[in-house]
Amino acid sequence: MATTSPQLASPLFSATVPIVRPELPRDVEHAEMGAHWERIVASGLLTNGKQVERFERRAAELLGVSECVATSSCTVGLMLVMRCLDLSGEIILPSFTFFASGHAALWNGLEPVLVDCERDSFNIDPQRVREAITERTSAILAVHVFGNPAAVQELEAIAAMRRLKLIFDAAHAFGARSGARPLGGGGDAEVFSLSPTKLLVAGEGGLVTTNDRELARKLRMARNYGDGGSYDCEILGLNGRMTEMQAALAAAGLQGIGERLAARNRMASIYESILGEHPGIQVQQIDRCATSSRKDFAILINEAEFGASRDFVRAALESDNVQCRAYFDPPLHRQKLYQGCRRGDVSNAEWISRRVLSLPIYSSLPPAAAEAIARRILSIRKNT
Numbered sequence: 001m002a003t004t005s006p007q008l009a010s011p012l013f014s015a016t017v018p019i020v021r022p023e024l025p026r027d028v029e030h031a032e033m034g035a036h037w038e039r040i041v042a043s044g045l046l047t048n049g050k051q052v053e054r055f056e057r058r059a060a061e062l063l064g065v066s067e068c069v070a071t072s073s074c075t076v077g078l079m080l081v082m083r084c085l086d087l088s089g090e091i092i093l094p095s096f097t098f099f100a101s102g103h104a105a106l107w108n109g110l111e112p113v114l115v116d117c118e119r120d121s122f123n124i125d126p127q128r129v130r131e132a133i134t135e136r137t138s139a140i141l142a143v144h145v146f147g148n149p150a151a152v153q154e155l156e157a158i159a160a161m162r163r164l165k166l167i168f169d170a171a172h173a174f175g176a177r178s179g180a181r182p183l184g185g186g187g188d189a190e191v192f193s194l195s196p197t198k199l200l201v202a203g204e205g206g207l208v209t210t211n212d213r214e215l216a217r218k219l220r221m222a223r224n225y226g227d228g229g230s231y232d233c234e235i236l237g238l239n240g241r242m243t244e245m246q247a248a249l250a251a252a253g254l255q256g257i258g259e260r261l262a263a264r265n266r267m268a269s270i271y272e273s274i275l276g277e278h279p280g281i282q283v284q285q286i287d288r289c290a291t292s293s294r295k296d297f298a299i300l301i302n303e304a305e306f307g308a309s310r311d312f313v314r315a316a317l318e319s320d321n322v323q324c325r326a327y328f329d330p331p332l333h334r335q336k337l338y339q340g341c342r343r344g345d346v347s348n349a350e351w352i353s354r355r356v357l358s359l360p361i362y363s364s365l366p367p368a369a370a371e372a373i374a375r376r377i378l379s380i381r382k383n384t
């Protein structure tokens, strides 16, 4: 097995192909942005104004939920949802996730219990959730990994049966669908991220979606220090507000979301058609009835079958000016902060994290570039 970095005569791309580019509104929407910007400045209200309300209303319509609460980030949204649901004791979440999922639990003084994911979907395994429940469990936090919808209905059934709260970290999943329905109405709440690497961009931002009006009322207080307007706080909040400028950008981005979703899925199909059936390469399985947002396109490289390791392929692509990343390696159970956590068997998270490699995907990536990247990966295999 080769252990050194491959030396190439000339790189596949002369300029870096980034792994991600922010999905910003198109030109026509930029003009509209300017008008909103002027209105914001003229109004003198940079926060707590009409833009946030308008964005929340439009997002609620698009996602088919009764309530949307915009926040300063998804991490803060998750923290506030956990606080407003009055959780205590243990919260079950997948080890294979971005660390912000676990951080939100830790900030609430909760004990994360790390469970395994499925090898094909990369999402939390409902059976592992059942096994991890104790009398100290108060909630389940599931993640739609890379935009692939988690087993929403099965998790809802578990939560209902065991009287647990259910939250979805939907950071990756804006626009993703389960059947014909957009994600957003699952469990007690779902929380989307609007940071620059995600599908809908506010610069920084989060969006909590729920059909629970009482929870939404508390969240609106909680993002405003816990003040409902009386200057006499009922609950502990923090400053988790979204600014008017962020909301205007996010609202403009809503218009093109369908196109971006389609473009990303086309890109994923190109990668899949070239890499999907290859020995030693596995792609994330999306349920036939679901549509992933394709926040990331990840492949798993099995060194023994493929003939080169994940890290070797990664180095080869980097030397070809193709940026790639190993999300989520290490998974939570291997990170220092999470060493004390109770956990179940996490062998699938281990298996995936050692093999995973995310490739560039965004709506402005030329299809020919995706095709060239996929073919290059196969040639790495032949040469080693």
Ligand SMILES: *Cc1c(COP(=O)(O)O)cnc(C)c1O
Pocket (backbone or CB within 6 Å): 073, 074, 075, 076, 097, 098, 100, 101, 143, 169, 171, 172, 192, 193, 194, 195, 205, 206
């Ligand atoms: C990006 C991300 C978050 C955090 O989102 P922010 O808006 O940056 O706070 C949470 N969970 C997952 C799975 C993420 O990828």
